[in-house]
Amino acid sequence: MMRHLVIMLAGLLLLSLAPGGLCQGCAVSEDERPLLRDLEKKMIYSVDPSAPPNPSILLALRLAQDHNKSIERDMLNKLSQDAVQRAATYSSGLVALHILAQEASCSDPRRVSANGSTIDLVQLLKQKFEAELQNIQNYGNPLTNYYQLSLDVLALCQQNGRLLPAIASTLLSPDHKKYYFGSNFSVDTAAVAVLAQICLLTTRQSHLPMVYEKIRENVQWLVDKILDEKSRDGVIGNIYSTGLAMQALSVSSEYLKPRAWSCPQTLHRVLDEIPKGTFNNPMAASQIIPSLEGRSYLNVSELNCSMDPDNLPLSTPRPPPPTSPPPNIRVTYTAADGVGITFNDSIRVTVPWGSVFLKVMEEAQNTDPSKFSFTYTSSSWGPYITSVRGLAANSTQHTYWQLLSNGSPLNQGAGDYVVSDGERLEVRFSTY
């Protein structure tokens, strides 16, 4: 009896230490938990009910320790409804995120039902993934990007989707074109590629040792590159890639040299940013929350939904107290074609203190639409600038409208970045 108990306890301990186990890496302490709970609540409040439901948010809530069951149930229903209606139009990475969110909610992604219809998201992802591979074969580029391809591999691997590890090992191999935007290494992309390949190594769906050797080499290269992007203060890439990087590094401890990374240092750096509002964008919150819980997207299949506590009550948020109108500030705004070099126009704009970049763009457009007209689409991260002065971004040509301040690229979008007095803002047509 006693022996059995000891063996069981040892087994549990081993399970929790294994890669992908529930208690890996570092996590917030009980003293720090209120900060995390506040972030979760804020993320829930800031969900836009008129926007399409966002699987990253439910995924983060499910990976958290504290839960609000009715909110999660509601989100799952909305995601299922959206999936049965529109999944055919989703990008491959969005299908992958829906699969992860369904799985994390203990719901079968192969049978998602709503309004009398049922859809098999895993089958759909296989088709979308196939189309991505076909596009690479025909044109040298995926339909989307390697961040989404990594999400695809991760979701298919978690679902035992008969994804050939040999294909994945070539697909995610070291390559400038895959892991860089322009001259910048994409820590976010590398992090998801690590998670995907650790999944492949853990689930062993092929019998060819050479394939696994290649995957291990890929992971080693990616982990080293991610660590190259670590600053002395613990941020990895920028603050918005740090959450995914933490997930990747905490499941790849065997690829890290001793003392190569201090998880607690990075964790505390992230915690310091929460009160400053750095993660007020719900997407940003959703990508940081799992790592604060010491968890990763590899844990979705291990969640036991029937054991969830229902302990995250939401109070109605208090409306902010009335304030006197803010003073005005002045900034310079430039719209430039950095590819064809056909225009480069600047204007001085006055906006209320606390305005975001988008407000500056709107003011400039109102003042001189012939030079500063623009369009945007709504995305999970907020407004994505698609064209300025009729010149449109084109993903097949790898062009986009880059946002800059005083000559440096911003790490936030036009809907989030708060401008300051005297700042030189710019939208520049660029390539990646």
Ligand code: B12
């Ligand atoms: C790929 C990518 C790009 C590509 C998008 C085109 C393509 N080839 O797919 C390029 C290189 C063009 C790009 C541009 C920008 N990006 Co970007 N991008 C990503 C990345 C790596 C993956 C996005 C993705 O495919 N998600 C999966 C799919 C399923 O989700 P999705 O919402 O449908 O994805 C679309 C949108 O996210 C949109 N998008 C991409 N980046 C951004 C950024 C913002 C602010 C918005 C509103 C939308 C948006 O393009 C995606 C593909 O269609 C993420 C990394 C991450 N952690 O999420 C960064 C990320 C979202 N980008 C970021 C930033 C800052 C930008 C820029 C503002 C940079 C700049 N200074 O100009 C610009 C956007 C400017 C604009 N025009 O409005 C940040 C956002 C952080 C934040 N707090 O807002 C991230 C998190 C990277 C980071 N760690 O800094 N990006």
